[in-house]
Amino acid sequence: xxxxxxxxxxxxxxxxxxxxxxxxxxxxxxxxxxxxxxxxxxxxxxxxxxxxxxxxxxxxxxxxxxxxxxxxxxxxxxxxxxxxxxxxxxxxxxxxxxxxxxxxxxxxxxxxxxxxxxxxxxxxxxxxxxxxxxxxxxxxxxxxxxxxxxxxxxxxxxxxxxxxxxxxxxxxxxxxxxxxxxxxxxxxxxxxxxxxxxxxxxxxxxxxxxxxxxxxxxxxxxxxxxxxxxxxxxxxxxxxxxxxxxxxxxxx
Numbered sequence: 001x002x003x004x005x006x007x008x009x010x011x012x013x014x015x016x017x018x019x020x021x022x023x024x025x026x027x028x029x030x031x032x033x034x035x036x037x038x039x040x041x042x043x044x045x046x047x048x049x050x051x052x053x054x055x056x057x058x059x060x061x062x063x064x065x066x067x068x069x070x071x072x073x074x075x076x077x078x079x080x081x082x083x084x085x086x087x088x089x090x091x092x093x094x095x096x097x098x099x100x101x102x103x104x105x106x107x108x109x110x111x112x113x114x115x116x117x118x119x120x121x122x123x124x125x126x127x128x129x130x131x132x133x134x135x136x137x138x139x140x141x142x143x144x145x146x147x148x149x150x151x152x153x154x155x156x157x158x159x160x161x162x163x164x165x166x167x168x169x170x171x172x173x174x175x176x177x178x179x180x181x182x183x184x185x186x187x188x189x190x191x192x193x194x195x196x197x198x199x200x201x202x203x204x205x206x207x208x209x210x211x212x213x214x215x216x217x218x219x220x221x222x223x224x225x226x227x228x229x230x231x232x233x234x235x236x237x238x239x240x241x242x243x244x245x246x247x248x249x250x251x252x
Contacts, residue, residue, distance in 0.1 A: 005252065006049045006079040007245060008070070010192060011087040012234035014052045014214040018242045019043045028073035032114075033066050035073035044249035049077055052183070053192060061170040062191035068114050071199040073186060081138050082200055082207040082252065084193065085241050086164070087234060089217035089225075091178060092157050092187030097233050100149070100240055101188055101211040102142050106133050106164040107181075115195030117202050128201050137252065139208035145247035153240060162187040164211065166194040175219025189217050212237035 007016060011046055016022075019041030027036035037056050041048040051070060054060045074082065089098050095116035118126040146158045167173060173181070173189060187210050200207035214233040215225050 004047045004049065004078045004080055005211065005249065006051060006074045006082045008082060008084045008134045008196070009050060009052045009150070010085045011058065011214075012231065013085045013212075013238045014056055014058075015039070015240065016041050016043070016048065016050050016139065018246055019048055023079070025049070025069065028076050029068045030072040030076065032069040032072055035066075035069050038073070038077070043246060045175065046249050046252060048076060049079055049250075063113060063168055063170065067196050067199055068117065070246060071196065071203060071205070072117070075203045075205060079205060082195060082205055083138055083142070083245055083248065084207060086190045086192050086211050087210050087214050087230075087237070088164070088188045088190035088211045089172070089215050090213040091165075091182050091186075091189055091217050091220065092159075092162060094156075095187050095213050095216055097134075097213055098236060099157055099159060099213045100244060101159040101162045101213060102146065103162040103164040103188060103209055103211055104132070104134055104139070104141060104149040105162075106166060106193055107184060107186060108166050110166055110168045110194050112168075113195055115198060117199065126202075128198070130201060132210045133197050133201070136206040136208065138206045141251035142208055142210065142244065144251045145244055146183060148247045149240070149244050152243060157240065158244075162211065164190045164193050164209065167191055172225055173218045176219040177217050181217075188213070199222070210241050212241055
């Protein structure tokens with residue numbers, strides 16, 4: 001049977017413009033709340049369920065997203081694999097604006113988020129192995145697809161590993177915080193990969209991320225970070241991410 005793949009779109013990524021046969025799905029009721037705005041597409045012989053993480057009009061800041069409801073709803077729809085798109089700031093030397101990064105590790109600095117389905121251990125201890133948070137078939141497909149991406153956009157526009165530092169938000173970081181993150185080994189900084197990645201692992205869904213670098217992180221460029229510059233960079237990055245996703249479904 002074809003895999004059922006979900007694409008979770010981040011900032012600026014609210015639809016799959018390159019997919020076919022769009023169909024709005026009914027809202028999915030979960031123990032954690034109702035999830036609407038789901039759209040199903042067909043791509044490369046697979047069903048693709050698209051979910052805009054922040055809502056269609058970007059109403060939800062990172063710390064207010066109902067991550068548990070989102071992931072549970074996708075599981076209820078039969079999703080087995082998730083490609084997550086995350087807009088990030090670049091810290092590593094190769095991770096500049098306009099680059100797509102396929103991270104292999106993350107560090108979670110968030111707090112106060114509902115980050116697990118295991119609110120009790122009534123049925124025994126439930127500790128997932130999270131040693132390699134993005135490892136699996138999805139990430140392998142993205143890596144394989146990156147060869148075609150390089151030919152289309154250039155080898156300097158894709159990086160195949162990186163450490164994602166997940167911050168609480170919604171404010172951007174201070175220059176001192178970015179210096180700390182760099183010392184901790186981070187090459188990217190964002191606000192949405194956690195608890196999303198861990199929740200997917202808890203439900204047995206294969207999850208990997210495409211990070212769209214839309215700005216240098218605080219203190220790493222001459223000027224201040226502006227939303228105007230971020231939005232301008234996002235437009236080009238979303239098109240690149242859609243291309244990579246379209247190529248990756250050939251490897252499932």
